[in-house]
Amino acid sequence: MSSIADQIAGSSVAEASARAAAADTSAPAITLPAAADRELRLDLFRGLALWLIFVDHLPPNFLTWFTIRNYGFSDATEIFIFISGYTAAFVYGRAMLEAGFVVATARILRRVWQIYVAHVFLFTIFLAEISYVATNFNNPLYSEEMGIMDFLKQPDVTIIQALLLRFRPVNMDVLPLYIVLMLFLPLVLWLMKWRTDVTLALSAALYALTWHFDWYLSAYPNGTWFFNPFAWQLLFVFGVWCALGGAARMSRLLSSPITMWICFAYLVAAFFVTLTWHLPQLSFLMPKRLEQWMYPISKTDLDVLRFAHFLALAAITVRFLPRDWPGLKSIWLRPLILCGQHSLEIFCLGVFLAFAGHFILTEISGGAGLHFLISVTGIVIMSGMAWVISWYKHSADKNLSKKKGAVGNADMAGGG
Amino acid sequence: MKSNPVMILGLTLFAGWLAMAPARAEEAPANCEVPPYLLTSESPLPKVEAAVVGEKRLEILVVGSRSSSITASEASAYPGRLQAMLKEALPKVAVNVSVELQVKKTAEEVAGGLVKLVELKKPTLVIWQTGTYDAIRSIDPDDFRAGVTEGVVALRNAGVDVVLMNLQYSPRTETMISAPPYLDNMRVVAQEHNVPLFDRFAIMRHWSDAGDFDLTSTSHGVDLAKRVHDCIGRALSKFVLDVAHVNPAQQN
Numbered sequence: 001m002s003s004i005a006d007q008i009a010g011s012s013v014a015e016a017s018a019r020a021a022a023a024d025t026s027a028p029a030i031t032l033p034a035a036a037d038r039e040l041r042l043d044l045f046r047g048l049a050l051w052l053i054f055v056d057h058l059p060p061n062f063l064t065w066f067t068i069r070n071y072g073f074s075d076a077t078e079i080f081i082f083i084s085g086y087t088a089a090f091v092y093g094r095a096m097l098e099a100g101f102v103v104a105t106a107r108i109l110r111r112v113w114q115i116y117v118a119h120v121f122l123f124t125i126f127l128a129e130i131s132y133v134a135t136n137f138n139n140p141l142y143s144e145e146m147g148i149m150d151f152l153k154q155p156d157v158t159i160i161q162a163l164l165l166r167f168r169p170v171n172m173d174v175l176p177l178y179i180v181l182m183l184f185l186p187l188v189l190w191l192m193k194w195r196t197d198v199t200l201a202l203s204a205a206l207y208a209l210t211w212h213f214d215w216y217l218s219a220y221p222n223g224t225w226f227f228n229p230f231a232w233q234l235l236f237v238f239g240v241w242c243a244l245g246g247a248a249r250m251s252r253l254l255s256s257p258i259t260m261w262i263c264f265a266y267l268v269a270a271f272f273v274t275l276t277w278h279l280p281q282l283s284f285l286m287p288k289r290l291e292q293w294m295y296p297i298s299k300t301d302l303d304v305l306r307f308a309h310f311l312a313l314a315a316i317t318v319r320f321l322p323r324d325w326p327g328l329k330s331i332w333l334r335p336l337i338l339c340g341q342h343s344l345e346i347f348c349l350g351v352f353l354a355f356a357g358h359f360i361l362t363e364i365s366g367g368a369g370l371h372f373l374i375s376v377t378g379i380v381i382m383s384g385m386a387w388v389i390s391w392y393k394h395s396a397d398k399n400l401s402k403k404k405g406a407v408g409n410a411d412m413a414g415g416g
Numbered sequence: 417m418k419s420n421p422v423m424i425l426g427l428t429l430f431a432g433w434l435a436m437a438p439a440r441a442e443e444a445p446a447n448c449e450v451p452p453y454l455l456t457s458e459s460p461l462p463k464v465e466a467a468v469v470g471e472k473r474l475e476i477l478v479v480g481s482r483s484s485s486i487t488a489s490e491a492s493a494y495p496g497r498l499q500a501m502l503k504e505a506l507p508k509v510a511v512n513v514s515v516e517l518q519v520k521k522t523a524e525e526v527a528g529g530l531v532k533l534v535e536l537k538k539p540t541l542v543i544w545q546t547g548t549y550d551a552i553r554s555i556d557p558d559d560f561r562a563g564v565t566e567g568v569v570a571l572r573n574a575g576v577d578v579v580l581m582n583l584q585y586s587p588r589t590e591t592m593i594s595a596p597p598y599l600d601n602m603r604v605v606a607q608e609h610n611v612p613l614f615d616r617f618a619i620m621r622h623w624s625d626a627g628d629f630d631l632t633s634t635s636h637g638v639d640l641a642k643r644v645h646d647c648i649g650r651a652l653s654k655f656v657l658d659v660a661h662v663n664p665a666q667q668n
Contacts, residue, residue: 059590130592137588137634141641144482145586147520147552148593170594216556223554226594281453288607295604300557300597358591362632 039090040328040337041321046083047340047386050350051379052076057171057354058378059361061371070278072270073297073309077174081232082310084178084343085239088185089192093244096189105186112182118348119175123162126169129355151221161220168219171351173226180217180229181236188237192244200246203237206230211301224300231301235310254315263312270309335383342389346382353378448628448647450619455655457612463577464660467540473510474502476656477537479526480545482519483584490515492642495543497649498656505657505664514539522550524563527570534574541656542571543614545581547598557597564605572609579656580606580613585620587632612659619651620644 052067053076069075088108096104134149151158151167161167165176191199209215210230217225242250253259273294276283297303327333339346357374364370467474478484478495486493499513516533518526523546534542544567550560564580571578582602583595599617606613623644624631633640657664 059587126591133588133592138636139588139633139640140487140636140638141631141644142483142584142586142588143487144548145552145584145589145593147482147549148589170591214558219554221553223556284458291607295607296557296561296600355591362588367627 039323041318041323041325042083042087043337043340044328044333045079045317045340046087046343047336047338047346049076049079049083050339050343050346050382051336053080053174053347054350054354054378054382055375057351058357058375059371061375062368063372063375068313070274072267072274072313073303073306074313077227077299078235078302078306078310080174080343080347081177081181081235082239082314083340085181085236086243088182089189089240089243092185093189093192093240096186096193101186101190104189108182108185112179115175115179115182115344118344119165119172119179120163122172122175122348122351123169125352125355126172129359130169158220164220166218166220168226171354174347176225177227177229177232181233184233185240188240192240196241196244196246200237200241203234207234207302216300226300228301235302235307254318259315260319263315266308266312267316270305335379335386338386338390339382342386345389346386349382349385350378353381448623448650449626450651450654451622454615454619454622455651455658457655457659459606459610459612459659461541461577461579461612461656461660463575464541464656465662468506468509468660468662472508474506474512474541475537475539476502476511476513476541476543477533477539478513478515478543478545479518479530479533480515480543480581481517481521481549483548484515484545485517486638486641486645489638489642492638492645494645494648494652497646498652501650501653502656505653506662520549522553522555522563523547523560523567524555527563527567530567531570531574534571534576539576541577541579543579543581543652544568544571545616547583547595547602548593551583551593551595551598554594557601560598561601561605564602565609568605568609568611577660578611579659580611581652582613582615582617585617585624585631587624612655614652614655616648619648623647 052069055063056067056069056076058064064070067076092104092108095107130149131152134146134152138146158167165179168176188199188203191202207230210228215230216228217230219225238246273286276286294305297305299306328337357378360374361371464474476498478498480495484493484495490496493515495513495515499511502509502511502513514537516537518529526544526546530542530544546564546567547560550563568578568580580602582599586593586595595617603613605611620629620631623629628647629640629644631640631644656662
């Protein structure tokens, strides 16, 4: 995305270098921006995605109306997965060019392990919550819903299935998806090094085949993974592709006014469709044909309508928010950017805070005011935590670099 | 003691809080208005209309899971309340509501047996409440949709009107049971097959937001369940009459 903005801002250097890279077939097919430039827009929007995921995981409240899923087809998950692909490619793509395939793979696997441990930690918290509700809540109105506790009767099976990522409670679907996507990152990067566009085409083909043959990963006790990795990989690989020079090659397309108007038109149309979900009184305006063709808009398989909606949003965003926008350095956006820079930690904290907030809300039926307070407090805690992590890593890195030359730090770069 | 304005304000607020606390604990009598848009549907119920206006008798079969009943208090569950409300609204019509509980069965499993139930009970209208067990078992939403579709088509072919009823709104288990995919898919089937959908989830959520019921209550008593089911029965009878274009005033 970095080079897109450069291009839009009128700099032709990026384009020239991209063209040179494309023409020079003996060089590796991928190009990386200079290491020193940190793309703050990525951090900003990943931070925003984390906040939105937190708010969306709480029961609906006033702040929920500010989350993008209410205004179109795609939501924060798309942003999160795309930017994760982008930053992961940025960090580990460099490692692969500089240190080779084996070292890069080892570093990616280390990251996968961190995400896995984080997932198991969240599962433990979930077990604590559900056990508490199982013992304390026994309202006859909900005797059927309490059937969800049945899995507590066979913890041996449940916990093993959870460790295998097959049993995943509600709202804990993103990390398993992320683990699978990261596991395949070495292969993706290796293919990208060979031919970027072919890799993206392969990814799109896998997506199409998944839709055609209805491929999925099964889950426990039954059903499928909520986020189908075979479909969602498209967004992740697209992020990788953009980071490795694809964005630069798209810059002409992105700066064209035709693209902009198509994007606007699509976003407006999506907005009106979403409006009919929230105001069922308006649903008579929707042509029945269109409804039957369009619904259901699958989140599990990353519906084309959602993917297109994300693309339109991204295209508009890079067009109107230049890379060197001074606001990115402002203190007001600092919390968002810090959260985006430590996405794994803040994501886990957000899931935990959503559990905790939910718990408080059901224990103290406090109404909209308390609800708002919990949402805001959660965001403040997430930002505070991001600031602490950032401070700690900064001082730790400083000590480290006194001893030896600084090595690119995956966490610091928000690597995945 | 000197009167300090801040202290007075504080005491007033504290007194107000004290006064509010008991009001929240012992709940007000059931006031459960439902916004009109939740009680209408574009899809018709022609057989119900004909049965009420022509034959003056209406046989309704409720096929549902555990949430269509109240343990140890069956008569106060919503099917019983529906019968009472319809009898009250249509005194000249012989109304009978029977219930077939299909406990711990997915929509697909229930769908297979629906025609047999219809042959046995010969209803004019089947109200099919489903989705909860599928959501608990996290059945693949596509399979769930296929199951609901199969059931709706079978019922239609058996010559009865159908109303679909979705899940309960359950704030305590919101972080454990993912309702949205099942709600969405029921809406899709209802749209595709032109079947009225009684949106129990949205209605209960509305009551919860409006403060009519405290659905997070940890009470073990059946009192809350009874009041909620009474309100669901009331809303459901309004829904059926409205969708079937039956005006109670004309029937009296």
